Amino acid sequence: MKDRLARNFCLIGLLALASGRTLLAQTDTNAVVEKATNAAAVVFLPAATNANVVLPPKPRPPTQIKADRGDFDWELRQATYHGRVQVDDPEMKLASEWLMADVPQAGERVNHIVAETNVVIDFVDGKGQTNHATGAKAVYVYEVKGGTTNETITLSGNPQIDNPDGTLTGDVIVWDRVNNHLSATNPRMVFRQKLNGPTAGTNMPPATNPPAADTTFPPGKLDLIPEPHAAPRNF
Amino acid sequence: MKSRLSGAEAQPQAGGLVVIKQLKLETFNLDGKPEIIVTAPECVYDTFNHVANSPGHLQLQTGDGKFHVEGDGFLWRQNDSFLTISNHVHTVIENTMK
Numbered sequence: 447m448k449d450r451l452a453r454n455f456c457l458i459g460l461l462a463l464a465s466g467r468t469l470l471a472q473t474d475t476n477a478v479v480e481k482a483t484n485a486a487a488v489v490f491l492p493a494a495t496n497a498n499v500v501l502p503p504k505p506r507p508p509t510q511i512k513a514d515r516g517d518f519d520w521e522l523r524q525a526t527y528h529g530r531v532q533v534d535d536p537e538m539k540l541a542s543e544w545l546m547a548d549v550p551q552a553g554e555r556v557n558h559i560v561a562e563t564n565v566v567i568d569f570v571d572g573k574g575q576t577n578h579a580t581g582a583k584a585v586y587v588y589e590v591k592g593g594t595t596n597e598t599i600t601l602s603g604n605p606q607i608d609n610p611d612g613t614l615t616g617d618v619i620v621w622d623r624v625n626n627h628l629s630a631t632n633p634r635m636v637f638r639q640k641l642n643g644p645t646a647g648t649n650m651p652p653a654t655n656p657p658a659a660d661t662t663f664p665p666g667k668l669d670l671i672p673e674p675h676a677a678p679r680n681f
Numbered sequence: 682m683k684s685r686l687s688g689a690e691a692q693p694q695a696g697g698l699v700v701i702k703q704l705k706l707e708t709f710n711l712d713g714k715p716e717i718i719v720t721a722p723e724c725v726y727d728t729f730n731h732v733a734n735s736p737g738h739l740q741l742q743t744g745d746g747k748f749h750v751e752g753d754g755f756l757w758r759q760n761d762s763f764l765t766i767s768n769h770v771h772t773v774i775e776n777t778m779k
Contacts, residue, residue, distance in 0.1 A: 508773050510773050511774070512769075512771050515767055515770060516765070518763070518765075520762035520764070528759075549746070549748055555743065556774060595715070
């Protein structure tokens with residue numbers, strides 16, 4: 447079960463590889479680098495120059511938070527939102543009834559968010575599939591320790607994630623945003639049957655040829671088997 | 682100085698209240714750099730309790746310009762640097778890559 451879960455929800459590990467398009471050019475000094483992610487892109491120039499050019503990351507669209515009411519404690523640097531909270535982030539959308547976020551210091555980014563009550567998160571995974579997550583509480587943590595970046599969203603309170611592959615539930619579901627990996631404690635997975643073919647919705651067999659059944663015939667062409675010749679007909 | 686409250690016009694009222702037009706409220710960190718800048722068309726400032734409030738619009742941004750908030754109706758407690766925005770709160774956080 448764990449293997450199946452891992453196979454189906456380890457999805458997202460290919461995200462960085464799939465979405466990042468780095469062009470390596472060893473001869474063209476006018477090489478263009480295009481990279482979809484925010485990570486720094488590197489182009490390798492000819493050996494004569496022996497230099498790496500690092501392009502600055504693309505600017506990321508802002509995160510927006512809307513709510514009925516907000517409390518801002520500037521001594522604790524905490525913002526608390528109440529009522530119909532909506533977060534619109536480039537990588538996900540979140541709705542809840544209450545949300546608390548640490549206000550980042552200058553030059554830093556938001557590193558701690560807690561959302562509670564009727565939490566709904568919609569995001570697109572590395573396969574380009576839309577995921578719909580719900581729970582009573584979600585905690586976002588971003589930290590860099592020893593050069594390693596950790597970025598997680600922990601869902602609790604009857605958490606559930608729906609995507610085209612199926613539905614994942616558990617006691618706690620953790621979305622590792624760095625590795626695009628979902629994990630859950632006491633996971634339960636319901637797989638959704640894919641019915642995309644022309645026979646979907648019918649009881650017809652699939653259009654593809656069925657696999658050959660095991661036989662005792664020796665390998666070879668079927669025309670090796672002699673066919674009875676029809677006797678000439680005389681009229 | 683921890684904070685500075687200024688305006689284009691001030692009208693003293695009874696009970697230590699002052700009506701301030703074109704409010705600009707700034708707070709500073711220990712290095713003297715601005716932490717937040719709050720602007721509002723009008724507010725009533727209570728000089729006894731060091732509280733400002735208004736039913737009108739308010740805009741706020743941090744000193745580095747990365748965090749913007751606006752909304753309608755606010756209460757500012759100067760003593761503990763606590764701001765409540767009562768309606769239509771909209772925050773924009775410019776994403777900074779570390």
